[in-house]
Amino acid sequence: MAVCLLYAAATLGLAHSSNYQQGLFLVAAVFSILALSLDLVAGMLGLYSLGHAGLFALGAYGTTILNSHFGWNLFALLPVVVVGVGVVGIIIGSLALRVSGLYFAITSFIFTLIVGVVASDSTITGGYQGLPGPIFPNFPSAMSSFGTALVWAVSGALLVAVIVIWSIRSSALYPALLAIRDAEPFAASAGINTALTRVLMFGLSAALAGLAGWTFSFLGFITPGQFNGTTSINILVMVILGGMNTRLGPIVGAVFISLFPVVVNWNPLWQEILFGAIFIFVIVFVPEGFVGVISRIARRIRAGLTPSSAAPEVNEPTTSLGHGSQPSSALPNTSVSATAAEFALEARNISFSYVAGVTVLNNIDFVVRPGTIHGLIGPNGSGKSTLVNLLSGQLTPSKGTVSLNGHRVETLKAPKRPGFGLMRTFQTAVMVREVSTEDNVTIGLIHKYRWITARSLIWPFLPSGRRDSRSMKSSAHGALRSVGLGEEWTRTKVADIPHGVEQLTQLAAACVGLPSILLLDEPLAGLSAGEIAQVATILRSLRSSGVTVIVVEHQTRFIFDVCDEVTVLAAGEFIKTGQASEVRSDDRVREVYLGQ
Amino acid sequence: MLQVLLTGLATGAIYGLVAMGYAVVYYVTRVINFATGQLLMASIMVTTVLSMHGTPVALALAAGVATSTLGGVVVYFLAVRPVLRFNRLSFAWLVSTLGVGIILESLAAVIWGTSSLPFPNLLNGRDVSILGAALTWQQILTIGIALFTVVGFEIFRKRTLFGKIGMAISSDPDIASAIGANVTSYAVVAFALGGLLVGVAGILVGPLSFANPYLGESFGISGFVALMIGGIEQPAASMGGGLILGVLTILANTYINAQASDWFPFVVVMVVLxxxxNGVFMSGGAIKGIWRRFQTSRVEAKS
Amino acid sequence: MSVATGLVGVGAMGASAAGKPIVIGAIAGTTGAYGSTGVAVINGTQMAVAKINASGGVMGRKLKLVWGNDNASATTSALLFKKFVAQGAIAMLGSPDTATTTVALANSMHIPDLGAIDDGGPAIYPNGPKGKPAPWAWSNSLNTYAWGQVVGNYANKSCSNGLAVLHDPTFYGMGGLAGIQQTYTKALAVNDSISEDWSSGSTATLVSEITKIKTSGATCVDVWLTPQDQATFVNEMHSLGDSFTVLGNDETSADATFAGLAGANGNGMISAELTASYAPNATVRAFAAAYLKKYKIATTPFAELSYDAVFMLAKAITAGKSTSPKSIQTQLNKITNYPGLTGKLTFTKQIHVTINAPQLTTVQYSTASKTWLPLK
Structure with a gap:
């Protein structure tokens, strides 16, 4: 509340200041909006877009041309431009999704260059000379004590951008975005539609760039030179130099880079050299950017004040899966309720090849009865991992069907499977290293809540948002407790935890959403004997809660100890399935796998 | 038509050399050196200024190329190594290499002024007629050097131990320490090679572009676009991208209008993308990949 | 080569007893490939301010100059304009690169804008040379219309096989084209818009254009591009074995860039110069000597016209006994035949450019003497 009043007071002050200071504010605010919008896709989603200058140009030129040529009202233009550029963003996002990383950056760069060429060579855009921008109307004389109306408009635009971006950062969506960036298979298996989320977020980012464009047109004049490739690179530099993926970083970077050439009035060439030198020094010494400088100092101070804490211990697991309160805006949990289906998971006639002619799986049947622990074993190259990926939706079988609790799912991609009660873990746990274990676990809950993406834009202001955050956190705590990780682990960053704890966290993330079928891919890799025993206990307690567990493992002693039924594959062929004891003593199995 | 092709190849060879300058560095270190264009400018400026002060041309040329080569190494130690040491996956080198580029540009302007200076003219002279098309000796030399560079680089990469380790590091940077290779020395060589390539490009294009501190930006962007056309995985492919870009530019200039070189190459590039x-020459070849997919679908349809 | 050091607020310090200093602003691009133009503008302005203050100022008040580098960016230019107005500037000088922005702001904020305004032409007369000029902008700059008219006149007399024109698509090139078409009576054999690379000032190749001109049969070509591209053109023309009569524009002979880059191939290049610079009188010679002494580089027309602009501004203030914008506007429009470094200069309500075709001398480059010799 106090912050709001302060902001309003600052705006009022600016609205009465000189034309020049208002101009500075406008430029700094516009670039802050652009930097914030880019941080959303580059910092949080890892999409390094060099196309934001092009989107910015569309907003500015769109506003100017539609206003001066076609007489559209400036305020009506605001939603038009924002939505219009947002749609362009969605189109670019969908096209560019096929490529990642560097190629996306380059494709978006080409987009900026093309927009620049169109702006330079068309008559309606004024060619190289550009166009005079629209004049922002002033307040009626009754409100003249508020000062220049334009300042309030700029202030409002900046506020909107800050609210949207900061809300997303505080929302339940934030860990999911980072997961899409760092650990996409994990995000997809947790039920997040990664492709759609990326496109939507890029569209949102583009919409904000359009807002920046609308605001910028009131500076006085727009020319193609203001929206070229260099501008695009500068926006990215603002984000990185200020501090990528931070609240204030993009704003600090934007203010510095956009105002330096105007405010610093020393010697034109030497101040450019200084400018370049600042880039190098800041990044080399504090790669997290300007904001990083401040946080490093703060950390030093804090470290000096607090005593060092001992590493937390991993507890014995609790005997039941106490999860805390049920999520209230959750979708009805159809999975754990009693199903009439004979099999929890039923895969029939599965065949698959990665490359034409080389069959990896040949006509496999794999069925799992509900409420059992079912093992899947086989020597290297037997196709176990491929089968797991087919069951969880990372791959689609060339032939055959997969059913979960009676529903046919083989054509559905990975994010759709949690809706049918299936959650999985991965051989090498890849989670979001820069956030805590509890945040990573909440990712497993996202598919159970409605409208998270839409609500994330104003999350802290929504009672449902705050409520859902609380319940997600408490469910996450419960899940972590149930795998033996107590309170002292919940806030620790995944980057700082040992491997065994990471595996358990992954397990907690898979369990937190109360799946009816749990698919574990080599969960024991790298665990100590004590940790393995702990996992056995966890699996047994899951079974007693009615969860069907499928375990793929190399450690056969564990499998035959813990599993009720076991299936054996070798060289893509089905060998045997049945009760654990039966399979263990089967001659064929011993020959093919146990080497006896 | 032959004229367009040859002139395009000569123009494109320059873009290709710049693109290779980017690609070699990226190949080994996964870094895009944003000061690449300014290194090209440095070689042109040093050559010009030395020759204006009486240095024999051959020496001036060598000095120019040496400057950009050394410049590349300086960029590595100043702007890239410290950043990568902190976090191998960070993109902060974008900012620091850009900073080096800004400094190089303005420093050159401070020392030598902002106006264009004449580059020592060696071979421009008269044109040679090849089957009806006219080409200057400079252009012929440019195309020749470009081909030599590509072939030479491929031999280096595939046949020498250094090149093979470079390939290994490129596909898995962690391997480097595992096999006992000194990552720093490979990176230094990569940056030096990158500087060398654009230095050569500089002395080849100098007579046309003259010497100006602000050349770096546009050559840097053209090289970047060429890199993307050819595909970034293989430095040799980026030369191909440059040649394509050059031919497209001259084609557009000749058959559409003089302003078409602004947009025509980009439209083609967008379609290609x-x-x-992953670029026209991506590893394995786009054609092979499409053929394979076609085969798979035919097998599926039959069964 | 020296660069003007960028100290804001050059000029006599402190106010005279009569009152506070009169603040004037100057905006020009002093960095970038065309930085030398901006540097000349600022230098000339500074010399004028110093001279005026040495003789007692304007109406007994000293002039204070605040200036900034816009680096050809419209954003920076707009912010600098507003900054200087906020610092009290009653008039603005410039900019050679962002004139559309400065003129637009001059018109909307009612602040007189003078001096080196983007090579004159369409920036001042957006509706063509016969239309109404921008009410708040007066250009002392090398007027592209005027130079174009000279080219057209020459072509009428000496280009019986036709004239080709290559020009850039901005106001700069379009102004030249308009000037040529005003006086050249026939249709142009070739009329092509060439995109130039502004960051480095040189385009990769003009070979296809040369072929096109040859095909059209024209033997004269006006290359209305940057001096760098003009040099590239003559170089490539030479290497292809062709020889047209090549004409230039206002920048060709303004400084040594073209001559230096074209070398021997520049022989015969036709351009035009301000008669006042070409055949300088004592005042101009004195100015050139003082300029050389102070800045260690040779003067250029951009410095001289900026010098003239400041003096004309001072005259307008003195004549109206006021620094109010309206008064300056009225008085500027009344200045007739002011004896400036660049010639006899006049402004009226319709005439907002000082340089016209009659004030130019057609010249031709001779590599033998490394000078521009007059053409009759």
Whole structure:
């Protein structure tokens, strides 16, 4: 509340200041909006877009041309431009999704260059000379004590951008975005539609760039030179130099880079050299950017004040899966309720090849009865991992069907499977290293809540948002407790935890959403004997809660100890399935796998 | 038509050399050196200024190329190594290499002024007629050097131990320490090679572009676009991208209008990207990949 | 080569007893490939301010100059304009690169804008040379219309096989084209818009254009591009074995760039110069000597016209006994035949450019003497 009043007071002050200071504010605010919008896709989603200058140009030129040529009202233009550029963003996002990383950056760069060429060579855009921008109307004389109306408009635009971006950062969506960036298979298996989320977020980012464009047109004049490739690179530099993926970083970077050439009035060439030198020094010494400088100092101070804490211990697991309160805006949990289906998971006639002619799986049947622990074993190259990926939706079988609790799912991609009660873990746990274990676990809950993406834009202001955050956190705590990780682990960053704890966290993330079928891919890799025993206990307690567990493992002693039924594959062929004891003593199995 | 092709190849050879300058560095270190264009400018400026002060031309040329080569190494130690040491996956080198580029540009302007200076003219002279098309000796030399560079680089990469380790590091940077290779020395060589390539490009294009501190930006962007056309995975492919860009530019200039070179190459590039997102010459070849997919679908249809 | 050091607020310090200093602003691009133009503008302005203050100022008040580098960016230019107005500037000088922005702001904020305004032409007369000029902008700059008219006149007399024109698509090139078409009576054999690379000032190749001109049969070509591209053109023309009569524009002979880059191939290049610079009188010679002494580089027309602009501004203030914008506007429009470094200069309500075709001398480059010799 106090912050709001302060902001309003600052705006009022600016609205009465000189034309020049208002101009500075406008430029700094516009670039802050652009930097914030880019941080959303580059910092949080890892999409390094060099196309934001092009989107910015569309907003500015769109506003100017539609206003001066076609007489559209400036305020009506605001939603038009924002939505219009947002749609362009969605189109670019969908096209560019096929490529990642560097190629996306380059494709978006080409987009900026093309927009620049169109702006330079068309008559309606004024060619190289550009166009005079629209004049922002002033307040009626009754409100003249508020000062220049334009300042309030700029202030409002900046506020909107800050609210949207900061809300997303505080929302339940934030860990999911980072997961899409760092650990996409994990995000997809947790039920997040990664492709759609990326496109939507890029569209949102583009919409904000359009807002920046609308605001910028009131500076006085727009020319193609203001929206070229260099501008695009500068926006990215603002984000990185200020501090990528931070609240204030993009704003600090934007203010510095956009105002330096105007405010610093020393010697034109030497101040450019200084400018370049600042880039190098800041990044080399504090790669997290300007904001990083401040946080490093703060950390030093804090470290000096607090005593060092001992590493937390991993507890014995609790005997039941106490999860805390049920999520209230959750979708009805159809999975754990009693199903009439004979099999929890039923895969029939599965065949698959990665490359034409080389069959990896040949006509496999794999069925799992509900409420059992079912093992899947086989020597290297037997196709176990491929089968797991087919069951969880990372791959689609060339032939055959997969059913979960009676529903046919083989054509559905990975994010759709949690809706049918299936959650999985991965051989090498890849989670979001820069956030805590509890945040990573909440990712497993996202598919159970409605409208998270839409609500994330104003999350802290929504009672449902705050409520859902609380319940997600408490469910996450419960899940972590149930795998033996107590309170002292919940806030620790995944980057700082040992491997065994990471595996358990992954397990907690898979369990937190109360799946009816749990698919574990080599969960024991790298665990100590004590940790393995702990996992056995966890699996047994899951079974007693009615969860069907499928375990793929190399450690056969564990499998035959813990599993009720076991299936054996070798060289893509089905060998045997049945009760654990039966399979263990089967001659064929011993020959093919146990080497006896 | 032959004229367009040859002139385009000569123009494109320059873009290709710049693109290779980017690609070699990226190949080994996964870094894009944003000061690449300014290194090209440095070689042109040093050559010009030395020759204006009486240095024999051959020496001036060598000095120019040496400057950009050394410049590349300086960029590594100043702007890239410290950043990568902190976090191998960070993109902060974008900012620091850009900073070096800004400094190089303005420093050159401080020392030598902002106006263009004449580059020592060696071979421009008269044109040679090849089957009806006219080409200057400079252009012929440019195309020749470009081909030599590509072939030479491929031999270096595939046949020498250094090159093979470079390939290994490129596909898995962690391997480097595992096999006992000194990552720093490979990176230094990569940056030096990158500087060398654009230095050569500089002395080849100098007579046309003259010497100006602000050349770096536009050559840097053209090289970047060429890199993307050819595909970033293989430095040799980026030369191909440059040649394509050069031919497209001259084609557009000649057959559409003089302003078409602004947009025509980009439109083509966009189409290329939609069809083969990883560049025309991506490893394995776009054609092979499409053929394979076609085969798979035919097998599926039959069964 | 020296660069003007960028100290804001050059000029006599402190106010005279009569009152506070009169603040004037100057905006020009002093960095970038065309930085030398901006540097000349600022230098000339500074010399004028110093001279005026040495003789007692304007109406007994000293002039204070605040200036900034816009680096050809419209954003920076707009912010600098507003900054200087906020610092009290009653008039603005410039900019050679962002004139559309400065003129637009001059018109909307009612602040007189003078001096080196983007090579004159369409920036001042957006509706063509016969239309109404921008009410708040007066250009002392090398007027592209005027130079174009000279080219057209020459072509009428000496280009019986036709004239080709290559020009850039901005106001700069379009102004030249308009000037040529005003006086050249026939249709142009070739009329092509060439995109130039502004960051480095040189385009990769003009070979296809040369072929096109040859095909059209024209033997004269006006290359209305940057001096760098003009040099590239003559170089490539030479290497292809062709020889047209090549004409230039206002920048060709303004400084040594073209001559230096074209070398021997520049022989015969036709351009035009301000008669006042070409055949300088004592005042101009004195100015050139003082300029050389102070800045260690040779003067250029951009410095001289900026010098003239400041003096004309001072005259307008003195004549109206006021620094109010309206008064300056009225008085500027009344200045007739002011004896400036660049010639006899006049402004009226319709005439907002000082340089016209009659004030130019057609010249031709001779590599033998490394000078521009007059053409009759």
């Amino acid at each position: 939609l069809v083969t997102p």
